[in-house]
Amino acid sequence: MVKEKTPQPEPKIDFHLLRRREREEVVRWFDNYADPVYGFIFYRVGRDADLAGDVAQETFLTALETIDRFDPAKGEMYPWITYIARNCIRKALRIRKKNNTQTELWETLDQKLREAITDMNSNIIPEELLQQKETAELVRIVLTNLPLRYQVALRRRYFEDLSLHEMAVLEKSSEGAMKVLLHRARQAFREAFETISTSFLERKGEGRIIP
Amino acid sequence: MTNKNEHNDIKHVDNNLDRLLELGEPIPGMPEDLKNQIRSRLVQIAPEPEKKSILTFRWAMVPLAAAAALVLFLLVPWKGDLNGSISWADVQKQLEQVRTVSYKECSWEETPTGEQKTFCAKVYHMDPGLSRAEIGVSGSEVVGVKSASRLISIYRRESGQADVLMLSPESHQAVLETRLFNVDEGREPPNLFINTVSISWKKMKAITEDKTRILGDRVINGIPAVGFSLDGLEDKTRILGDRVINGIPAVGFNLDGLPAETIYFPENPAVMELTVTFGELWVNRKDGTPVRVEIEAQVNDAIMVRHEYTDFQWNIPLEESLFNLDVPEGWHLNKRQIIYNNYMGKKLAPGVTLNSFVSGQESMITAEDVVGIVQAKEISHIDSTTPYETIITIELSQEAAQRLRDYADTHPDYFIRVNLNDQLNAALALKTNHPNRLAFDLMGLYLPLSEVEERYFTAFTEENS
Numbered sequence: 029m030v031k032e033k034t035p036q037p038e039p040k041i042d043f044h045l046l047r048r049r050e051r052e053e054v055v056r057w058f059d060n061y062a063d064p065v066y067g068f069i070f071y072r073v074g075r076d077a078d079l080a081g082d083v084a085q086e087t088f089l090t091a092l093e094t095i096d097r098f099d100p101a102k103g104e105m106y107p108w109i110t111y112i113a114r115n116c117i118r119k120a121l122r123i124r125k126k127n128n129t130q131t132e133l134w135e136t137l138d139q140k141l142r143e144a145i146t147d148m149n150s151n152i153i154p155e156e157l158l159q160q161k162e163t164a165e166l167v168r169i170v171l172t173n174l175p176l177r178y179q180v181a182l183r184r185r186y187f188e189d190l191s192l193h194e195m196a197v198l199e200k201s202s203e204g205a206m207k208v209l210l211h212r213a214r215q216a217f218r219e220a221f222e223t224i225s226t227s228f229l230e231r232k233g234e235g236r237i238i239p
Numbered sequence: 240m241t242n243k244n245e246h247n248d249i250k251h252v253d254n255n256l257d258r259l260l261e262l263g264e265p266i267p268g269m270p271e272d273l274k275n276q277i278r279s280r281l282v283q284i285a286p287e288p289e290k291k292s293i294l295t296f297r298w299a300m301v302p303l304a305a306a307a308a309l310v311l312f313l314l315v316p317w318k319g320d321l322n323g324s325i326s327w328a329d330v331q332k333q334l335e336q337v338r339t340v341s342y343k344e345c346s347w348e349e350t351p352t353g354e355q356k357t358f359c360a361k362v363y364h365m366d367p368g369l370s371r372a373e374i375g376v377s378g379s380e381v382v383g384v385k386s387a388s389r390l391i392s393i394y395r396r397e398s399g400q401a402d403v404l405m406l407s408p409e410s411h412q413a414v415l416e417t418r419l420f421n422v423d424e425g426r427e428p429p430n431l432f433i434n435t436v437s438i439s440w441k442k443m444k445a446i447t448e449d450k451t452r453i454l455g456d457r458v459i460n461g462i463p464a465v466g467f468s469l470d471g472l473e474d475k476t477r478i479l480g481d482r483v484i485n486g487i488p489a490v491g492f493n494l495d496g497l498p499a500e501t502i503y504f505p506e507n508p509a510v511m512e513l514t515v516t517f518g519e520l521w522v523n524r525k526d527g528t529p530v531r532v533e534i535e536a537q538v539n540d541a542i543m544v545r546h547e548y549t550d551f552q553w554n555i556p557l558e559e560s561l562f563n564l565d566v567p568e569g570w571h572l573n574k575r576q577i578i579y580n581n582y583m584g585k586k587l588a589p590g591v592t593l594n595s596f597v598s599g600q601e602s603m604i605t606a607e608d609v610v611g612i613v614q615a616k617e618i619s620h621i622d623s624t625t626p627y628e629t630i631i632t633i634e635l636s637q638e639a640a641q642r643l644r645d646y647a648d649t650h651p652d653y654f655i656r657v658n659l660n661d662q663l664n665a666a667l668a669l670k671t672n673h674p675n676r677l678a679f680d681l682m683g684l685y686l687p688l689s690e691v692e693e694r695y696f697t698a699f700t701e702e703n704s
Contacts, residue, residue, distance in 0.1 A: 040410055051282045051627060055620070056412065056573060058281055059274075066269035081273045088277055153255045164262040172266060186260045198569070214256050221259065 041105065047095055058088055061109055064179060068110050068172040071165060072117050083120045087113040106176045170221045178213035185210055278620060282627035338366045339557045343550040368396030369562040393562055404564045411570040417621070418577045574621035578688060585612040587633070588697040595643060596656045603646060604657070608639035612696055613676060617688035629681040629688055631695070633659075640675040660695070 041060070045053035065087060070080045091098075091112050098108050157163055171179060184190045184198070192203040192210075199206065269277075345359040360374040374390040391406040403416040535545045566572050587593065587606050594602035611634050618628040635643075647655055659679050681691055 042410070052414070052573070054281050055278055055627070056571065058278055059573070060571070062274050062277070063268035066273075067266040070267055077270070081270070084269060084273065085277045085280060088281060092281055153258060158258055158262065163259075167259050167262045168266055171260075182260060183266075186257075200569075214253075214260075217260065218256055 043100055054092065061106065064106065064176055065109055065113060069113055069117060071169045071172060073120065079120060083113065083116045086116045090116065104175060170217060173220050174216055178216050181209050181213045182217065275620065279627060339554055340364050341552045341555060342548050345547045347545040363557055363561055365557050365562065370394040371561050393564060395562060395564065402564055413566040413570045413572045415564065415572060415574045416577055418579065421580045576619055576621050578617045580615045580688065582612045582614060584698055585696045588695055591660045591695050593659050596658060603642045604635065604639045608636050610634045610636050615688055626687055629691060630678050631681060632676050632678045634676050637675060
């Protein structure tokens with residue numbers, strides 16, 4: 029029988045059936061995106077599980093209602109859903125006046141972290157910065173911002189501790205292809221990390237921003 | 240010097256990235272109860288129950304097709320006895336010896352809206368209660384070639400329960416259904432071949448109990464047997480002649496105009512009545528076993544179906560692994576539970592209303608016209624208590640159903656909506672289902688079947704007391 033494991037990157041969805049709101053396809057679509065979308069929302073609402081649940085529900089309902097606007101030729105499903113999620117998060121934070129949750133995080137991202145990120149190419153990030161919970165939070169936010177295939181590759185490598193060979197077996201691909209995938213995923217993470225971190229630090233105190 | 244710096248930069252970046260990424264764990268997944276809640280909300284806004292997925296639809300066709308054909312097999316001379324007599328004892332003996340069968344089936348269907356569907360399948364049955372259908376692309380040849388199959392259905396039946404696995408090799412999707420049947424004796428779900436034989440047995444018993452059909456005693460292969468005639472079937476005008484099919488000398492029988500068959504399918508809202516409009520049976524000249532069957536029938540006077548059965552193999556060795564419910568590693572698996580409840584002596588609870596709605600017309604029915612609640616079906620995700628489909632079937636009095644039918648016949652352009660308790664709508668489907676029965680999708684109520692029963696149903700005895 030199938031074992032529970034990391035969600036597959038960008039599963040094949042029958043958009044024709046989804047647009048017709050065929051129940052089985054709707055459920056399949058939801059089951060495939062529930063975890064990553066929830067993770068995306070969770071860190072952006074300050075780890076408030078109740079709020080994350082409400083936002084996730086609104087996100088999926090909105091996504092299904094507007095599914096006709098999604099064009100698979102223009103991009104993948106995950107970024108499209110997270111685009112909707114950002115709007116829902118913004119709305120929810122405004123309603124619940126929880127915008128201070130993120131502001132708190134941004135306030136604590138101090139100059140030292142900014143310098144460390146800027147110098148990431150030439151210096152080792154100090155251990156004290158890595159120990160800060162805000163840094164870890166930022167990493168999680170950045171991770172959930174990546175395309176699903178990169179998220180899955182990084183999780184398998186770093187958190188599930190899979191070898192390249194094991195990853196290749198799961199993906200039905202070669203170790204070489206996994207190496208390339210990981211390289212790209214790390215590169216995407218680095219770029220997103222720099223962009224998001226800099227964006228936070230530059231906008232510190234300016235109010236609500238949803239990375 | 241520059242190269243060395245670049246090398247150091249890459250090392251730093253790699254090191255920094257590794258250390259940062261290790262901070263990433265754990266990112267939580269969505270809690271299961273929240274998943275169930277959102278899943279249910281999503282299916283609520285996906286209100287197109289009439290557009291069943293092809294996956295389910297095709298599966299539904301297989302037992303229908305098998306039933307249609309096999310019922311007929313057993314009502315025509317199993318042995319092509321051209322002398323006008325049949326030994327039912329001999330037929331029975333042969334049936335008892337059948338443990339496995341495989342055949343190829345090609346089916347075509349046209350709905351009243353003109354929608355056409357076709358498929359071919361290789362079907363295997365093994366006693367007791369195991370079936371497998373490998374359904375291929377439209378109108379294509381499959382003949383057991385697994386790679387060409389677009390859907391594999393495996394059915395394992397036990398008392399009161401069936402496990403059904405549907406595999407879609409192209410999309411690597413699997414659906415595992417647990418079907419629980421709380422139905423009356425005699426209305427148990429079709430178990431493909433095995434169940435169909437049982438349906439036919441009932442007819443055979445009725446025939447053998449009719450003393451006017453007795454043709455006399457005869458010893459066949461050393462077995463004392465009694466013969467019974469079957470009106471019309473042994474009519475020589477039905478004999479089509481000889482033909483060689485796949486190298487087998489065969490004799491053909493015309494099956495046109497056979498009496499309508501009524502078959503109970505709890506999976507569907509009501510009974511199905513099959514009227515054969517065209518049919519040919521070709522049996523082996525040597526042993527009388529079917530070689531080729533073609534049947535065209537009308538289901539409930541609405542849907543036209545055509546089935547063609549070939550490549551029969553009886554009692555061939557079949558591996559039990561053909562009927563395993565294992566899902567290949569890496570496939571997406573959707574598990575669900577379907578409950579079929581059959582009711583005796585239940586009617587709508589006081590206060591529950593029923594009316595028909597056609598613009599500018601008064602209601603043609605009321606809750607008083609409901610003779611009883613017939614059955615209900617609930618589909619839910621295996622981990623969820625909230626169903627995403629709950630369907631109940633009610634039976635109207637003949638007069639009330641006739642009023643609706645008459646109106647529909649004289650106003651073919653009007654759409655008659657029927658409301659149950661002002662919340663639920665059902666398209667008038669008195670032709671495609673059962674002449675007196677209507678099915679309602681209660682999805683909008685968002686209630687488990689047990690709660691629907693509590694709120695909407697009452698026993699006759701309660702009301703009488």
